[in-house]
Amino acid sequence: MPQLDFANPLMISKLVWLLIIFGLLYFVLKNYALPRVASVLDERAARIAADLNAARDAQAAGEAALAELRAATAAARGEAQAAVAAAMAEANAQAARQAEAINQRLNAQVAEAEGRVRAARDAAMASINGVANDTAKALLDKLNVRADDAAVAAAVNAAAGGRG
Incomplete structure (x- = not known):
């Protein structure tokens, strides 16, 4: 290959300049370009890590708020x-209480009604002798029998068993 002809005196100078240019390029890349790229990458990694930590913190806060909400609920x-x-x-x-009040009111009304019934019954029982006397007199009058009022009353009273 003619490009790699080391017998040519220009080839040595080409190789020297090649080494000088590559050395200079390596020095520039190593000291200036690559450290900047590395710092950008490190900065980006740190920002991503910070964002992930913030997201974890936000998730933990959200879970705590959800637990608090559930507890409050x-x-x-x-x-x-x-x-x-x-x-x-x-x-x-x-x-x-209302049922008790109604029951008391109803019990009072029932007691009052029973009292009225008792009074009416007692009045009826008290007037029964008078009605029986009147009836006995009316029957005796129909039968054309004359009797003394006191005797009729005594007979009715004896027949009633002395209730009047």
Whole structure:
């Protein structure tokens, strides 16, 4: 190959310049270009790590907030159930008080009605002797029998067993 003819005196100078240019390029890349690229890569990796940490922190905060929300919901549900139970107990107690008041009022009305019935019965029983006397007199008058009022009353009283 003619490009690699080392017998040619220009080939040695080409190789020297090649080594000088590659050495200079290596020196520039190593000291200036690659450290900047490395710092950019390190900075990017650090920013990604910081973003991942922030995302983890946000996820943990979100999970904590969700747990707190669930706990608050459970507490509110418990309070609501307690309030409903208290309202039901109060309503039942009020209904029992109203039922007791109605029962007392009805018992008073029943007692009053029984008293009126007793009074009417006693009045009827008291007037039964008078009705029996009148009936006995009317029957005796129909039969054309004359009797003394005192004797009729005594006979009716004896027949009734002395109730009047």
